[in-house]
Amino acid sequence: EAQVTQNPRYLITVTGKKLTVTCSQNMNHEYMSWYRQDPGLGLRQIYYSMNVEVTDKGDVPEGYKVSRKEKRNFPLILESPSPNQTSLYFCASSPHIGELFFGEGSRLTVL
Amino acid sequence: RKEVEQDPGPFNVPEGATVAFNCTYSNSASQSFFWYRQDCRKEPKLLMSVYSSGNEDGRFTAQLNRASQYISLLIRDSKLSDSATYLCVVNNDNGQNFVFGPGTRLSVLP
Numbered sequence: 001e002a003q004v005t006q007n008p009r010y011l012i013t014v015t016g017k018k019l020t021v022t023c024s025q026n027m028n029h030e031y032m033s034w035y036r037q038d039p040g041l042g043l044r045q046i047y048y049s050m051n052v053e054v055t056d057k058g059d060v061p062e063g064y065k066v067s068r069k070e071k072r073n074f075p076l077i078l079e080s081p082s083p084n085q086t087s088l089y090f091c092a093s094s095p096h097i098g099e100l101f102f103g104e105g106s107r108l109t110v111l
Numbered sequence: 112r113k114e115v116e117q118d119p120g121p122f123n124v125p126e127g128a129t130v131a132f133n134c135t136y137s138n139s140a141s142q143s144f145f146w147y148r149q150d151c152r153k154e155p156k157l158l159m160s161v162y163s164s165g166n167e168d169g170r171f172t173a174q175l176n177r178a179s180q181y182i183s184l185l186i187r188d189s190k191l192s193d194s195a196t197y198l199c200v201v202n203n204d205n206g207q208n209f210v211f212g213p214g215t216r217l218s219v220l221p
Binding site: 031033035040041042043044045048050056058090099100102103104105 | 152160198200211212
């Protein structure tokens with residue numbers, strides 16, 4: 001089954017404790033991206049990657065890092081989480097120009 | 112001004128009603144356009160792409176007016192299962208920069 005898998009789905013952590021949200025896709029898509037969704041603001045792009053070892057900042061990259069060492073994986077790293085990073089995070093993959101396929105989302109709370 | 116704007120709703124309509132959603136975008140260089148549907152606490156899923164000539168998929172009709180930078184979605188004979196948030200999405204370049212509107216919430220009532 002074609003899918004995008006994110007883990008963890010739910011996480012409560014404390015300020016400053018590094019965490020990684022994993023994302024994996026099995027559709028051999030070139031393009032992967034991370035979004036955060038906050039009430040009233042819609043989905044905002046954090047980072048995207050056009051292919052292996054190619055990553056670029058989206059609209060709200062501050063406080064986040066990503067890596068793309070393999071085509072299928074695109075982890076999101078919060079080196080020192082802060083409460084303003086409490087949000088619902090979605091990973092997505094896409095063929096070069098086309099439909100975005102989203103993971104089920106990861107709800108992160110930073111205390 | 113936000114790059115993609117939508118009526119926030121909520122739209123509360125009875126079953127069988129016709130409902131129309133509007134979306135405007137500010138970047139005249141935008142190249143492709145989509146409507147996504149998002150159920151509560153779920154991930155967005157593509158509803159339909161929007162083509163310059165307009166397109167229809169069953170009860171759903173999407174239209175694009177590039178001159179006015181306006182996109183619409185029409186839902187006819189609405190069903191309870193159409194209750195969701197509808198997201199207008201614009202792609203600004205060669206495929207990497209998707210910009211989402213804040214969404215319009217629809218509740219179809221029995």
